[in-house]
Amino acid sequence: MSRQQPRELTVINKTLVTPNMLRITFGGENIHTIPEDQESGYVKLIFPREDQKSLFRTYTIRYQRDNEIDIDFVLHEDGGPASTWAKNAQPNDTILVGGPGPKKLIEESADWQILVGDMTALPAMSVNLEKLPQDAKGYAIIEVISEDDIQALQHPSGIELKWVVNPHPGENSSFLVDQITSLPWPKGSVSVWAACEFASMRALRSFFKNDTNIEKENLYISSYWKLGSNEDQHKEVKRIDSEEMA
Known part of the structure; x- marks a missing residue:
């Protein structure tokens, strides 16, 4: 999260994009404290608790x-504080929002690109696809909970969208790797952007580092969540994993 002090934003509208994805529009008098050109950057939603440390959730x-x-x-059926708040939010409700943090965009200089992620990564993947040059080539592998969660996305015609349905995200760590290994691998340099559940991230990271010749500067990979863990627990697991990889 940046040094910008958290600000109170107001719920303007909410729209069900697909059965398992809800879009909330925020505005209000403090909206201009968020700098321009921040699509795909992250913010922290802050949930104060009496006599306890506030909860922070990243979106x-x-x-x-x-x-x-x-x-x-x-x-989610067993939604955490953020998704539960979103389901119940109404226009004129307010929430504290920190950030924004830095954007993570795929490297465009490679000969082709591959983007991969689950529904938690779909907003960031969508922005990446929109910002790629129109002559970009490659794949976007997008894991969704049901066929009804497939969205119309703006993307270069040379990027093939491959939607894969997994009703139980996070339970099979090899699911996304299996999708990638089934694809033809074009010649030339490749850049990768990947984000998903923690165990799936580790499987992808192992594949890209050990089974391909992707240059380090062309590989962005992150876990956005961990099955069975809340964000605070996931953050600690990520810290330990990062130290082990150092």
């Missing part, structure tokens, strides 16, 4: 307009 800015931002929430 991507999907769209940004002059006086509004959109944030997409994946809806």
Whole structure:
């Protein structure tokens, strides 16, 4: 999260994008404290608790307009505080929002690109696809919970979108790797952008580092969540994993 002090934003609207993804539009008098050009950057939603440390939950800015931002929430049956808050949010509700943090965009200089992620990464993947040059080539492998969660996305015609349905995200760590290994591998240099559940991330990282010749500067890979863990627990697991990889 940046040094910008958290600000109170107001719920303007909410829209069900697909059965398992809810979009909330935020605005209000403090919206201009968020700098321009922050799509795919992350913010921290802050949930104060009496006599306890506030909860922080990380989300991507999907769209940004002059006086509004959109944030997409994946809806889970056993939703945490953020998705539960989003389901119950009504216009004029307010919430503290910190950030934004840095954008993570795929390297464009390679001969082709591959983007891979689950629904938690779909907002950031969507922005990446929109910002790629129109002559970009490659694949985007997008894991969704159901066929009804497939969205129309703006993307270069040379990027093939491959939607794969997994009703139980996070339970099979090799699911996304299996999708990638089944694809033809074009010649030339490749850049990768990947984000998903922690165990799936580790499987992808192992594949890209050990079974391909991708240069380090062309590989961005991150875990956005961990099955069975809340964000605070996931953050600690990521810290330990990062130290082990150093």
